[in-house]
Amino acid sequence: MDFQTCTARIDTHCGTLAQQLRRAVLATGAALMLLASAAVQAEAAPSPAQSGATGAPAGAAASTLPASEIRDRLVHIGYRDLQEIRWADGLYKLKATSADGRAVKLYVDARSGTLVDVHTRR
Known part of the structure; x- marks a missing residue:
């Protein structure tokens, strides 16, 4: 193989690699933009804490248990005087x-109803 043929093959191969790299960078950038957009939308969603203690928080996932069910579960295991339920x-x-x-x-x-942590108040 002569020098010109060899360099032509290298140019062709490098051009193909450059195109693949460009595509990968563009795809990664697009994926990051979608993730950032989803994060911004999640932050802009209405605050779930405004729903009170009777139902699932506004904007919460459908699998979120309502505060009333959480309250019932806690009463069932022995807690009382439940107050200031916040999300x-x-x-x-x-x-x-x-x-x-x-x-x-x-x-x-909020999804499973599992008691995650208990802190003694003063």
């Missing part, structure tokens, strides 16, 4: 009194 970051946060009389703050997963 934040996929959790219901509320103040209550434990079965042994301690003031606590509860963190409950």
Whole structure:
């Protein structure tokens, strides 16, 4: 193979690689723009905390349990005096009194109803 044929093949091969790289960069950029757009839309959604304590938060996913069901589950396991039910970051946060009389703050997963954390209040 002579020099010109060899360089022509290299140019063709490098041109193909450059096109593939350009396509990959454009596809990655488009994917990042879609993700950023989804994140902006999620932040712009109405605040779910404004729904009160009777139903699922406004703008929450369909699989989110309503606050009334969360309250019923907590009462069933011994918590009482439930108050200040708030929604934040996929959790219901509320103040209550434990079965042994301690003031606590509860963190409950809004999808599963699982009690995620309990903090003693002062």
